[in-house]
Amino acid sequence: MTSERPNMRFIQGNEAIAEGALYAGLQFYAGYPITPSTEIAEILSRRLPEMGGTFIQMEDEIASLCTIIGASLTGLKVMTATSGPGFSLMQEAIGYAVMAEVPSVIVNVQRGGPSTGLPTAVAQGDVNQARWGTHGDHAIVTLTASNLQDVFLMTVAGFNMAEAFRTPVILLFDEVVAHMREKVVVPGPGEIEIFERLRTSVPEGTNYHPYLRREDGRLPMSDFGGVHRYNVTGLVHDMWGFPSTDSTIAYDLLHHLVDKLENRADSIARYKEYFTDDARVLLISYGSSARSALQMVVDRRKKGGKLGLLELQSLWPFPAETVREKCEGRTHILVVEMNMGQICHEVKKVVSRPERVFLANRFDGIFISPGDILRVLNMVQGKGV
């Protein structure tokens, strides 16, 4: 470990996730091994107990997510980590965390799919699964990053959002980011704000309604084992947390679950811009693909090309306003991703000139290169290949 500053570390992506989680206050981890996320579990099995937390390896990913949801209700900050096949198994319980509004963080280090796919190769094919994997109308927060400092920061942000919005948050990283090594500066305590759980101030003996929203839309929690006893269920429920089939209650609850995130899409939005001011061609990318996109932009700039990059760090709720605004007036928009166009499709939906949006992608397990992107740009600009 080379360190220029005491808190500067040269670490692997999966370690940056683990460190970010610990910085954010992780207290409980349950998981099941799967490439390329396994190091997160290995690191936390050592680090978490040292810090007074709990680590448990469960019998599968279904159990892992269910276990952390149970632990979260006792008041702990919780996380699990997996990859495609395990993420598929978690979908039902993600819906439970959405419905019961349980703060929880789920890391998916993406690999090639579908099915067992390409276990050790990079891909970004789970973007839509993160959004729509669980059944029923709902909203979800999904964050990502392209370098390890940002992996650390987005992990912290994910924990904060899980608490602020009482929601599961999906940290959607990929194999390249998870397995590369880079410098990460671990901030000192207090340098980044950490959100603690909002707990009810209703005193013992007074009725506490676990699902009665405050004026600001938030629902203060009460830990299991505390002075308030209440019911938690995945069924449509009333303010007591008790099952209801009342259509008004169902309508209101679904609206709340979606609105609490979609109506705050702007404040949830996280992105970075590179050379966008005067860019005629705008690249939009995220995760490890954004590294190649940035390299390509820098290379072309040296040759006088007016290119810029919008790097998305929040994918869901889709930052529609930001994307629409940043795409305005560009001659070409190139979405760079390692799937068959999952974010490209979203971009086309929100921009005023969808015919100017093109896809530069790979989905064959090979990391997309600046050259791959350039070839597509040349093609769409009519410069040939």
Add this chain to the structure above:
Amino acid sequence: MPVKDYLRLRFLPHIWCPGCGHGIVMSGMIRAIEEIGLEKNEVVVVSGIGCSSRMAGYLDFHTMHTLHGRALAFATGVKLGRPDLTVIVPMGDGDALAIGGNHFIHAARRDIDLTAVIMNNRIYGMTGGQGSPMTPQGMRSTTAPRGIADAAFDLVELAKGAGASFVARTTTFHATELTRMIEKAIRHKGFSVVEVMSQCPTYYGRQNRLGNGVEMMKGFRDNTTSIGSKKREARPDLIERGIFVDEDRPVYSPEGLKAD
């Protein structure tokens, strides 16, 4: 305290059919908790999905009604998050042993300090009478009109084999024994399994001509006997009731075993 003081009266009436065995199990559980003297705030009830699992919502403890088959996994998180709390997991036989079978054997293997109360009515009640892993071969279900081909589990043997440190079986007919066993199971430090043979007159009873709830309970009286009873010499088909395993073991914690 009367039983009703442990119930959330606001949430009643319950969904159970007349003659269903699940209510008997619920009152047995309440009596056991009262006998031990646990405060309501010290008890967490975590259930899955099924008629039996609806019990969680009716009880005035910290309650969690989760996903079909996954109650033990959620309960594991609650218990590890707050080891001082008593965590009880009421389950149906389908919930515990079909979709939840993997979690069941692993909770037993870990011997984590949870109390699993499995209401074995040998059928899927909630979805209308399909066969479960506890439906005996040849019996009818809505998806086995000619009788079930698959062999059933022996829940006691399964729990023993998987490593549970407390394993008991009783029935809804034996109400006093039921309370005593759940009480012992809750007091036990480790994974405790109480199989309660329960009746679903609506589906299992009707499809297999076993009569109403009372007649089905009489069947439990006539077709079971205490462990080691001489009656089994003449009638080896009698199902044994009692405590099959009750072992003191170091208490499980994921960091390693701790002395009690």
